[in-house]
Amino acid sequence: MPSPNPLEGANNLDFFGQRPWRQGHQSIDPPDAQMEKEGITALQYQELLVDHSWIIIPLLSSAVAQFKKYKSARMKRFLMVQMGEEYYHAKDYSKGLTLLGRVTWDYRSERWWSLLTSILVTSLRCAYLVASLEEYVTISLEIMGRYSQSSPEEKTRVQMNLIRVMSNVPPEAEPGCSSEAVEQAKGLWKGDVTKAEQPKTFTLEMQNIVPFVEFKACFSKNRFTADVPITLNVYIRPSCQFPIRFSKLSVQLSNPIYNAQCIVTDGQPIGEPIMPHDSDTTGDLYLIPNKVKVYTFQFIAVPEDVGKKIEIVSISLSLGDEANRCAHLHWSGGGGDAASVTNIQECVSKRRGEPKEEELDWHLIKIEQATR
16 A cells, blocks of 8 residues: 555545545546556555455345346356356355356256356366365366367366376366465365275266267167077267276166176276287277277076066266276266257267278167167
8 A cells, every 4th residue: 555545535525436635626637646646556456455256246146036036047047157157256166166067957958068168167177176076077077078169188188187086196286276276275185185095986977967978878689589698789989089998887787687797897097008919908998089889798588587678777887996986977778968868969970971891880879778
């Protein structure tokens, strides 16, 4: 604050909004150029002492209630996003993360991918700053996805951080965060790592988001005879920036007796690349971006299931080590996510010409989750 204080007597002015050093001066030109400069500097300094976010948030909350009353859903969501961003600026990252998470489903269903990406970027910063493992992994899966508007460099950075987190290593700081908040977050992530003496596993529902990996499961035929093995094909297509390794694939059927025959386990670490000379890894869970990989399971129907329907209940893909830290990505039924279940164009092939012999056209693969 300059000395002498140019704001002295600011509470005893004749008119609201007057500048104290201009009291009684009628001309548009300042009476003292130096005093004018110091006065403006003092006003700017006082503005910095006020956290305007805590003034803006109650006003936005009132506006949300108003638009909710008159059923203006899109305006209400727009203001909720603004509230979430204000909570972020106010350094209340938990509330910001919660508020932004409430509107993401609507932006997915209406396919506002650019808006959704902007919200996810802010949410990822909040999740990082509060060291929320499940939220951090969930948001990362979607930012790496096929509809995310983030740059390839940004997607690569997010994927590398995801691998670090699932390897029980603290992630790198998110860009745009204040240095003070980053230092606090580093302490939270290190504390989370040191506390990870017990295995930490969690399940994420993929129907609610648009992850970077897509699933389709189908039986090879609608009907099987009792003496013919039932064939189940599971197709996986990742859309990440570089190859990634999962640890386990499992399919749950309506009769649990078959589940043990529908499992693929990969024993290599998450960040370990495939070795070309190792013939034992040809059936592993090392997935290459935009390349469809198929896993085939066969089993004989038990006598009590002859003539009955056998259905795919769910599919689970595990990322990480179950003995340490592991995320189970869960799809209900035969696959599909928040984009494929709301958009018929997901079923339309965009390929021109016939596919190569070794290639599979993803859009021609149909989900068949039941057989007899």
